Structures are given as structure tokens and as C-alpha cells.
Amino acid sequence: MLSHRNPRKSRGRPIEVMDLMQQIVRWRCARLRAIHLVWAAVAVCAITPGGATAADGSDPIEATPGSTLAQVREEKTLRWGADTSGGAPFVFTSPSDPSHVIGFEVDMVAAICKHMGVEPELVRSDWNSLVPSLEAGRIDVVVNGLEILPHRAEVVAFTEPYYEYVQQLTVRADDKARYVSLESLREKPVAVLNGTAAVKVLEEEGWPTKLITEYDDSLKPYLAVRQRRAEAAMGESIIASYYAGSDSALFNLPQTFSSGYYGAAVRLADRSLLAELNRVLAIMKQSGELGEIYQRWGIWNDREAAIGVVKGPETPVSPLAHARLPVTWERTARIAAALGRGTLYTIVLTTISMPLALAFGLMLAIMTRARSWWVRLPAQIYIQVIRGTPLLVQVYVIFFTLPQIGQWLGSPWDDWLTWPALAVGVLCLTANYAAYEAEIHRAGLAAVPPGQREAALSLGMSENQAFFRIVLPQSFRIILPPVINDLISMIKDSSLVSVVGVAELLFVAGSIGKASFMYAQMLVAAAAIYLVLSLVAAWIGQRVEAWLRSCGMRTIDGGGESH
Amino acid sequence: MQAKSGWQNTTGSPASAGDGPAPTDRVLLEARGIRKRFGQRSVLQGVSLAVREQEVVVIIGPSGCGKSTFLRCLNHLERYDEGEVLLDGAVITRGTPPSHHPHGDEQRLIQSLRQRVGMVFQQFNLFLHMDAWHNVTAGPMTVQRKTRAEADALAEEALRKVGMLERGTAMPSELSGGQQQRVAIARALAMSPDMVLFDEPTSALDPKLTKEVFRVIRELAYEGMTMALVTHDMDFAHDVADRVVYFHEGHINAEGTPEHVLGDRPTPELREFLAGE
Numbered sequence: 001m002l003s004h005r006n007p008r009k010s011r012g013r014p015i016e017v018m019d020l021m022q023q024i025v026r027w028r029c030a031r032l033r034a035i036h037l038v039w040a041a042v043a044v045c046a047i048t049p050g051g052a053t054a055a056d057g058s059d060p061i062e063a064t065p066g067s068t069l070a071q072v073r074e075e076k077t078l079r080w081g082a083d084t085s086g087g088a089p090f091v092f093t094s095p096s097d098p099s100h101v102i103g104f105e106v107d108m109v110a111a112i113c114k115h116m117g118v119e120p121e122l123v124r125s126d127w128n129s130l131v132p133s134l135e136a137g138r139i140d141v142v143v144n145g146l147e148i149l150p151h152r153a154e155v156v157a158f159t160e161p162y163y164e165y166v167q168q169l170t171v172r173a174d175d176k177a178r179y180v181s182l183e184s185l186r187e188k189p190v191a192v193l194n195g196t197a198a199v200k201v202l203e204e205e206g207w208p209t210k211l212i213t214e215y216d217d218s219l220k221p222y223l224a225v226r227q228r229r230a231e232a233a234m235g236e237s238i239i240a241s242y243y244a245g246s247d248s249a250l251f252n253l254p255q256t257f258s259s260g261y262y263g264a265a266v267r268l269a270d271r272s273l274l275a276e277l278n279r280v281l282a283i284m285k286q287s288g289e290l291g292e293i294y295q296r297w298g299i300w301n302d303r304e305a306a307i308g309v310v311k312g313p314e315t316p317v318s319p320l321a322h323a324r325l326p327v328t329w330e331r332t333a334r335i336a337a338a339l340g341r342g343t344l345y346t347i348v349l350t351t352i353s354m355p356l357a358l359a360f361g362l363m364l365a366i367m368t369r370a371r372s373w374w375v376r377l378p379a380q381i382y383i384q385v386i387r388g389t390p391l392l393v394q395v396y397v398i399f400f401t402l403p404q405i406g407q408w409l410g411s412p413w414d415d416w417l418t419w420p421a422l423a424v425g426v427l428c429l430t431a432n433y434a435a436y437e438a439e440i441h442r443a444g445l446a447a448v449p450p451g452q453r454e455a456a457l458s459l460g461m462s463e464n465q466a467f468f469r470i471v472l473p474q475s476f477r478i479i480l481p482p483v484i485n486d487l488i489s490m491i492k493d494s495s496l497v498s499v500v501g502v503a504e505l506l507f508v509a510g511s512i513g514k515a516s517f518m519y520a521q522m523l524v525a526a527a528a529i530y531l532v533l534s535l536v537a538a539w540i541g542q543r544v545e546a547w548l549r550s551c552g553m554r555t556i557d558g559g560g561e562s563h
Numbered sequence: 564m565q566a567k568s569g570w571q572n573t574t575g576s577p578a579s580a581g582d583g584p585a586p587t588d589r590v591l592l593e594a595r596g597i598r599k600r601f602g603q604r605s606v607l608q609g610v611s612l613a614v615r616e617q618e619v620v621v622i623i624g625p626s627g628c629g630k631s632t633f634l635r636c637l638n639h640l641e642r643y644d645e646g647e648v649l650l651d652g653a654v655i656t657r658g659t660p661p662s663h664h665p666h667g668d669e670q671r672l673i674q675s676l677r678q679r680v681g682m683v684f685q686q687f688n689l690f691l692h693m694d695a696w697h698n699v700t701a702g703p704m705t706v707q708r709k710t711r712a713e714a715d716a717l718a719e720e721a722l723r724k725v726g727m728l729e730r731g732t733a734m735p736s737e738l739s740g741g742q743q744q745r746v747a748i749a750r751a752l753a754m755s756p757d758m759v760l761f762d763e764p765t766s767a768l769d770p771k772l773t774k775e776v777f778r779v780i781r782e783l784a785y786e787g788m789t790m791a792l793v794t795h796d797m798d799f800a801h802d803v804a805d806r807v808v809y810f811h812e813g814h815i816n817a818e819g820t821p822e823h824v825l826g827d828r829p830t831p832e833l834r835e836f837l838a839g840e
Contacts, residue, residue: 371664449686449688451684451686451688452688452690452691454640454684454688455682455684455688455689455690455747455750456690456701457640457677458638458640458677458681458682458684458751459677459678459681459701459702459705459706459750459751459754460674460675460677460678460702460706460707460754461674461702461705461706462670462674465705465706469701469705470690470692470701473692474690474691474692477692
């Protein structure tokens with residue numbers, strides 16, 4: 001039952017990132033390994049359906065002072081993590097109004113919090129970063145279709161399952177007479193989400209690898225069926241219902257395969273929070289409250305009764321439970337506004353990070369020119385390491401190690417080092433680009449004729465005056481084109497910091513696209529905006545160069561006859 | 564580029580050094596036993612030279628004889644291994660090992676010397692990001708902490724002296740080599756130096772532009788400016804020098820009045836050098 005691989009392993013991110021993340025998690029967890037072993041046994045008990053601890057009681061669980069539960073109650077806030085770009089109908093950007101995040105888990109967490117007497121605070125994060133974020137203390141609980149799997153239960157503690165999912169086949173409506181079961185699709189290409197249970201089902205049914213097309217997010221298999229690149233898609237029933245349920249061109253076959261459970265996850269040590277969540281979940285299951293939410297999102301089925309969810313009063317399905325919404329001016333305007341906010345984040349990230357990177361890069365460049373090896377060496381190592389490793393890895397390392405260092409140093413460092421996502425984004429871009437700008441500075445400084453420094457010194461200027469008043473201004477004019485080049489590059493690289501939860505342009509476009517079945521349109525819109533931003537940056541660069549030339553100052557192609 | 568300044572046409576006949584004031588007995592700048600090696604090659608092998616107030620010393624010699632290096636040792640743009648440099652009889656710098664880098668008081672002494680001893684380079688080295696005017700005011704404002712108004716007054720005087728007053732707003736790239744060198748001289752003069760070092764000031768110029776720069780230097784000599792000047796131009800050396808020094812393979816091979824050194828040619832090396840000119 002729990003033997004298949006992560007069913008939604010890499011929503012939106014390439015597979016290597018997940019492996020890498022697991023490595024980072026392992027490395028970070030080495031210190032906690034001993035504790036893990038002790039808790040592993042307890043955690044296995046916790047994932048067995050029905051093996052409840054204090055979940056049946058209706059009195060709130062008592063919290064030990066200093067525990068996460070005590071802190072949640074004290075601050076009256078439950079910080080829960082989810083990937084808002086991930087997928088419908090779990091937690092996703094509302095296709096009708098992209099400034100809102102909706103989904104059955106949003107409703108579920110809201111209900112849980114109401115029972116606990118606290119407010120929910122959604123902390124957005126890349127799906128692959130959810131568990132590390134939990135460990136780093138950025139969030140208290142993960143509620144985002146996290147499958148209860150043994151390898152995960154070693155790292156986090158799961159609540160009782162709140163939903164049982166199955167795999168389901170989707171075909172084009174025109175073909176529904178032809179394709180009535182998996183058997184009738186034999187020898188035909190089937191699209192799946194990569195690394196999911198669907199792959200395993202198909203392999204067991206004898207599908208050769210070349211007929212299984214894997215995609216990296218939950219929308220693409222259904223697009224592939226519509227566009228006739230595959231004859232059928234196999235995926236989780238609730239995703240199928242969201243994307244294909246309202247699409248007259250697609251049809252969901254009734255046959256289902258290979259089930260599993262979703263659970264909420266907390267840190268292994270947070271036993272009281274786990275018990276409290278289990279207590280509330282049990283109440284919500286029995287009262288029909290949870291069943292009502294499932295009905296509203298069109299994901300109710302009789303399997304859920306088996307894990308103790310009472311259906312509750314008959315509830316109509318919300319129009320938001322399906323991807324296809326009518327295109328109206330109002331909705332278009334809201335989407336445009338959301339893209340505008342994303343663009344603003346991209347602009348803010350870049351306009352803050354680039355000057356900082358230039359300044360820090362200059363410092364590094366000066367260090368590499370120093371006479372003492374112990375000044376040169378750290379700068380050289382920094383430049384080589386930063387240039388030699390992917391920005392994405394740096395983002396993860398900075399995002400997860402900063403709070404970890406804070407926890408290790410204790411109060412008040414734990415507060416000081418848990419930065420908001422935007423600040424982490426700026427830090428990452430600055431740290432990364434500084435290494436490149438350092439080399440540009442070095443080249444620029446070397447390109448200023450040595451006679452300039454000597455002439456300054458011969459007037460009695462100090463080395464610092466000669467550097468900052470004479471050499472650096474000339475170097476800056478020389479490095480302007482490559483710096484503008486890097487500025488344009490940074491505008492696009494800034495999308496990488498979305499993994500730490502900065503809602504920049506590409507993240508927003510992807511979120512809306514996935515939730516509204518307009519993936520291609522949204523990405524083209526984002527590309528167009530990036531292009532405009534790049535053109536503006538290039539134009540500014542040209543204006544500055546032209547201005548310097550008009551002053552007769554030396555730039556790359558405006559040389560004088562002086563030498 | 565054609566020199567556009569009207570200065571050379573309006574000024575009367577050029578002054579010659581003979582018309583300038585005679586050197587006083589007071590030694591302004593003195594080098595004692597300067598030795599310098601570049602790796603295995605010995606460039607300066609114990610050179611001593613004392614420049615008196617209002618004296619014009621012209622240094623001549625074949626390429627690679629160490630004359631430019633010696634000039635750069637005087638204001639410590641170049642470190643040297645042994646010897647010492649004195650200004651007004653006080654030791655400013657001494658020979659140091661190659662790993663030594665001056666700092667603190669040592670550095671302040673060097674800067675104080677450079678403020679009083681200006682330098683003009685073969686390649687002009689005007690600050691390329693500033694116009695002529697700001698090139699001249701940069702020193703007084705940055706180093707001597709003069710106000711903009713004071714610096715402007717100094718720049719006006721210096722630029723007028725070199726005939727470049729009307730080209731103050733020109734960028735270096737808009738000026739001919741000769742004009743650039745005249746601005747570079749004005750830049751040195753704006754610091755009100757006691758002495759100016761000229762390192763082959765006309766070697767990068769064609770004969771016509773050379774003339775306009777020599778005219779400015781001759782004028783300075785006439786006004787009694789103390790100067791040490793490295794050049795390959797024997798006629799100019801003869802014309803402007805109070806004393807000519809002939810460098811040969813890192814030594815002073817011959818020195819004396821222009822008539823003695825350039826006329827009598829006292830050593831075989833000097834005769835060979837001048838025959839080749």
C-alpha cells in the first residue's frame with residue numbers, strides 16, 4: 001500500500017533537484033540521526049490508519065511550555081507550508097482571482113485552525129522544499145498532498161490520513177467508446193507525472209518504457225492527451241477530476257488503481273502538536289465537516305468513508321473546483337494585475353541585488369589584487385566556489401542553513417537569521433552575482449592604463465584617492481556593457497529564487513497557468529514581460545553609454561586618441 | 564591634430580635658459596647612491612645627484628641606461644634597493660628590500676614630497692574621465708583640500724601659463740598630444756610645486772607638437788622653476804640646461820655645463836652616444 005514512490009514527486013521541478021534536496025536533507029539531518037532512530041518507531045505507529053493515540057478525545061491537548069504547540073497558541077498563528085504553484089485542487093492560485101490562494105487543503109487548514117482557536121498563516125514554498133522548511137523551523141506543519149511514505153516518516157511525523165487517493169485514466173472524449181479500460185489502451189502511449197505511482201502501475205501491466213511519457217508537472221499529462229501526443233493520461237483521481245472533469249474534450253475512465261494516503265506532517269519532536277492535529281482531524285472527520293469540504297471540491301468518494309470521513313450534508317460542487325472558467329474582462333484584468341505584482345517583485349529583486357552585487361564584487365576584486373595571500377585567497381576561493389556551483393543549490397543552502405545556524409546559536413540569533421523570503425532572494429542573487437561582477441571589476445581595473453594611477457600618485461594623492469577618484473570611475477565606464485549584460489541575465493535568473501517562496505513573475509505566471517489550464521499562454525506572457533524588462537535594461541545601458549560618450553569620456557567603443 | 568592655441572603666435576621670442584635666474588647654492592632635491600635591480604639586471608649602480616634651487620638639470624643617455632627609472636625613484640613611483648632621497652636636506656625615502664611597501668609616516672613623507680615635486684610623463688597621463696579644467700583642479704582639491712574657487716583660480720593661472728585656458732572644457736581625447744602635454748604641465752604647476760620632473764615629455768610627439776611643449780618648458784626655466792628633465796633632444800638640452808648629466812649603464816658617466824658635456828664630449832661612451840644621435 002505504501003510501497004510506491006512519491007506520487008507527486010517533482011511538481012514543477014526537474015528530478016535532479018529532488019535528489020539533490022534529499023542529499024541536502026540527509027546532510028543536514030546527520031546531526032539529528034540518532035533522534036530520528038528513536039522516533040522512527042513511534043512514527044510508524046502514527047501512520048497506521050486507525051492506530052490513534054489521543055485523537056478521540058475532545059479536550060485540547062496540553063502543550064508543554066516551549067513546545068511548538070505552546071508557541072502556536074501563544075502567537076495564535078499556525079504557520080503551514082504549501083506550494084501555491086503546485087497543483088489544483090490542493091493549494092493553488094485562484095484562476096478567477098490570482099491574488100487569492102484556494103484549494104481543499106486551504107479550507108481544511110482554515111477549519112483545523114478554527115477548532116484550535118488560532119489563525120492560519122500560509123507560507124509558500126517550492127514543493128520539494130516543504131520538508132526542509134519544516135525542519136528549518138520556517139513552518140509548523142506541511143499540508144500539501146504529502147503522501148504518507150515510510151522513508152518520509154523517518155524525517156517527519158505524519159498525522160492520521162485525511163484522504164485516500166487513487167490513480168485514474170483520462171482519455172479524449174472522442175475516444176471513450178474505444179478506450180474503455182487500461183487493457184484497451186495496450187500498445188498506446190500513456191502520459192504520466194514523473195516518478196508517480198502511475199509509472200509503477202503501467203510497468204506492472206507490461207507497458208514498455210518508451211510508451212510511458214513522463215512530464216514534470218501535474219497539468220502537462222492532460223495537455224498531452226488533448227494535443228494527441230498521448231492516447232491517455234494516468235494520474236491521481238482528484239487531479240484528473242480538476243483538469244479533465246470540466247473539460248468536454250477529456251473523459252475520466254471509472255477504473256482506478258493503486259491507492260495511498262495523504263497526511264499532514266510536523267517535526268518529529270512536536271508530539272503535542274501532532275496529537276492536537278489528530279484530535280481536530282478526528283472531530284472534523286466525524287462531524288461531516290471534512291466530507292463537506294471534499295464534496296465542495298468535487299473530490300468526495302466512498303473510499304474516504306473507509307478512513308473514517310463522514311460524508312456530511314449533501315453539498316454542491318464549487319465552480320472553482322474545475323480548471324475551465326469563462327474568460328471575462330474582469331478575470332483577465334485580475335490575471336494582468338497578478339502578473340504585474342510578479343513583475344514588480346522581479347524588478348525589486350533585480351534593482352536591489354545588482355547594485356549590492358556590484359559593490360560586493362568590487363570588494364572581492366580589490367581583495368584579489370591585494371599583496372597578502374591571506375586577503376587574496378578567501379576572495380579567490382569565494383569567486384571560484386560561487387561561479388562553479390549552480391545558483392539553485394546556493395539558494396537552497398542559504399535558505400535552509402541560515403535559520404539552522406540561528407537555531408544553533410540560540411536566541412536571539414534564531415529570530416535574526418530567519419529572514420523573509422524576499423531578503424533571502426536578494427541575498428542569494430547578490431552573493432551569486434558578486435562573484436561574476438568581481439571578475440568584471442578585475443578586468444575593468446586592469447584595463448585602466450597604469451599611468452592614470454601614477455599620475456594621481458605623482459600629485460600627492462594617496463593610493464585610496466587614486467583608486468576611488470581616478471581609476472575606479474574610468475573602470476566603471478569600461479565595465480558598463482558587461483554589467484548591463486549581467487543585469488539582463490539577473491532579471492531572468494531572479495526566477496530561480498521563487499523556490500524559496502518569492503512570488504516573482506515566472507512563479508506567478510506558472511501558478512496561474514497550471515490552475516487555469518492556460519499554461520502556454522501564461523508562460524508566453526511572462527516571456528514577453530521578461531523581454532520588455534531586458535529591452536528596457538539594454539536601453540538604459542545604451543543611454544548611459546551615449547551620455548558618457550557625449551561627455552567625451554572613454555567607453556568601450558568611444559576611445560580617445562590619447563594613447 | 565593642428566594646435567589651435569593662439570599662444571605660440573602671440574608670445575614674443577622664446578626665453579632661453581641663459582636668460583633665466585642662476586641656480587642658488589641651496590640644494591633642493593638630492594639623491595645619494597641610488598641602486599636598483601630588476602631581477603638579475605642592475606639598472607642603477609649607485610647614482611648620486613643634487614639639484615639646486617632654480618637649477619635645470621637635463622639627463623641624457625641611450626635607451627635603457629636607467630635615466631627614466633632614476634627620475635621615478637626621485638618621487639618614489641619606483642622603489643629602489645639602496646641609497647636615499649633628500650628634500651631640503653631631510654631624508655624622505657631610503658632603499659628598501661622588494662617586499663617592503665611604505666605605509667603610515669613613510670607614506671605621508673612620500674606624499675608630502677610628491678606635493679612639492681611635480682611630474683610630467685611621456686604619455687601625458689591626463690585623467691581620461693575629466694576635462695582639462697578638472698584635470699588641473701583635481702590635485703589642489705583632493706590633495707591640498709582647496710575650495711572649488713581657490714582651485715579654479717589656480718587652474719586659470721596654470722592653464723593660461725601653458726596657453727590652454729580656452730580649451731578648459733575639452734576632454735583629453737579631444738586634444739592633440741601637444742595640447743595634452745601642456746595641460747599635464749598645468750596640472751603639475753597648479754600644485755605650486757618647488758620642482759618639476761619631466762620624463763621624456765616630448766618623446767610621444769611629432770616635431771611640430773614638440774616645439775610647443777618645449778616653448779612652455781623654456782618659459783618655466785626662464786621663470787626660475789627648478790627642473791630635472793629627461794630627453795633625447797640634444798638641441799633642447801643644450802638650450803635649456805644649466806647642467807647636463809649623461810647616464811651610461813646605470814652610472815653617471817659625464818656631467819657638467821651643456822658646453823662641456825655636449826661640446827667637449829669628455830668620455831668615449833659619450834662621444835659614441837652623441838655620434839649616433
